[in-house]
Amino acid sequence: MSNTKSAKKKLSADQAKELLKILKARFEKNKQRHKGIEWAQVEAKLEGNAEKLWILDDMETTGGEPDVVGYDKKKDEYIFYDCSAESPKGRRSLCFDGDALASRKEHKPANSAMEMAAGMGIELLSEEEYRQLQQLGHFDLKTSSWVQTPAAVRKLGGALFCDRRYDQVFLYHNGAESYYAARGFRGSLRV
Structure with a gap:
């Protein structure tokens, strides 16, 4: 994790856009991981949470390939796991x-x-x-x-x-x- 990224804990607009593009492509490629969940709802949650986007970027840059694996209705939260084929x-x-x-x-x-x-x-x-x-x-x-x-x-x-x-x-x-x-x-x- 770079010092710049950790200091502000917020991705630039371009970084956030690129990360969302990566996450969306993975989401669409692996629909069996999140049946019944729509990307638009996940994306809306992510766009409103700069800190969680920063964390997902950290998961991505360390090789975790995060993806949605569930939804907690009681807490209204989407659940991401590292889904890389091997340990990140x-x-x-x-x-x-x-x-x-x-x-x-x-x-x-x-x-x-x-x-x-x-x-x-x-x-x-x-x-x-x-x-x-x-x-x-x-x-x-x-x-x-x-x-x-x-x-x-x-x-x-x-x-x-x-x-x-x-x-x-x-x-x-x-x-x-x-x-x-x-x-x-x-x-x-x-x-």
Whole structure:
């Protein structure tokens, strides 16, 4: 994320127009992800929310390929998930959270998944959300993604991640301080 973009948290008119063009093309190409949702309604919500557009741009520039995956009628919010085929390239080689990052004495990664997500303004997918995403396509066939981890597991030093292998979605555990070139995280955003 560039300093200019983070300082103002608002895209220029041209940047916003380009992002909306990208999001619309992805939306139309992947209609199975958002049955019953019309792009015009999503676009109207986005155009009225500069901060959410900025966050979606961050999701896009880090390789997440965000797309609409649902609508929460009670809250009147559209739900975006990272829908890149593999874990977003710009969000890999990260340990799980800040405590895990601080605990590493050598070979520290550049950041942690939880801190990066918070800095971007998104939430890591939960296991349930990850499994919902996998109902919409085949994701993480070669990579894996950190997911939200119960406090009891994290307290014992662990963290959870998921992937898809053998046409099945798997949930695994690892030390929270571990990081791998093929493990990143997927996020969600409500608009």
